[in-house]
Amino acid sequence: MQKGTTLAISLVLAASALAESAYAASHFETGDEAPLAASVRLNFTILIPEILTLRIDPRDAATNALQSPWALRVPAMAVRADGLEPDPTTLPRAVASSNAGTLATGAAAAESVQLGESAQANPPEQVSLAQPDDRPLLRSIEPTVSLDTHSAAFLVALP
């Protein structure tokens, strides 16, 4: 008798849990038990597109000393994934940086320049770039990126 009662209670509890899990947007619950609970769910989805993150190690190769200020130049051609001519209105934009740098428009509006200060004790700095018009960035940007600093020993790496 006790086993039967336990089984029945278990089945009721299981059914109750199953039923509750099925209620999604609206839930009506009635009964004398306490507490009485109704649960519904709401899903959230955030789509983050591909952007390019460059890691810069602004140290002199010989002395390992931090170089500051530094500048990262990104030619517009470097971010054209569709093979078309560079469009000065679609220069890449720095969307985040681990340094206090700001993105300036480069010479002849054909490049963007990420200016930075080597404030971090432990490089690398990190710069993330995105196209204003949402076109995908070239993944092989490395050959077209140059650093305008005191030394050519800085590292620019793709993730």
Place this chain on the structure above:
Amino acid sequence: MNSRYVPAFAHALRETALHNPKFRIGAGLLALFAALVPAAPAHAYTITISSGSRAIYLQVGQGGYSGTHLNGGTPGNNGTVNTVSVSVPAGVVASGTAQQMTSNSTVSQSPIDGFVFCSPPSQVYIGAWSRPGGTSSGVATLTVTTPANLTSGSDTIPFSQISWTMSGIGDTVFQFPNGSFTGGTQTLATFPANTWKEQCMTFQYANSVLPAAGTYTGRAVYTLSLP
């Protein structure tokens, strides 16, 4: 908060009138009568419902009502899980410019009376009522629980990046607070015996972090509990 004080039953009629012009004149006369009676605090879009057997009802997004409360409709369950989403343009990722989210909920009408209250897809209906049964004065509590993060594989976005604003067509006093998820359990409202509160939620993504590319998902669980 509304500084006016009217009896709860008159307030219910006033709310009904706001939702349905057919009842506006009658409700106005009764509200005038009610203004002469000792009063309880009034809250916009809180209506009283008749007492009866112990029951609660909670709706976020798609509803389970057959018909409307005003026309004798009955509550029920709805298995749909609505989704609130945003696709962040690459050019503004992590710019700090908040991105409005939209939902796949199509609910615009209040299940109280069919009044067009919310504006989908930007708004998601939220409403609930509690009937503790008999003469009980039990107070129900509405909470929302979220995990710390939305996830995409091993990558994460803090749930605190999502906030909401309460509103509703024709509404000026709101039943639930504006806020942002905390990655835990938050109390949204309490429900005195035999009351129904409703609102429309607009969600925003703060866009102030730089996550890896991906589709991040997470789930909020709203719970109405009557002790």
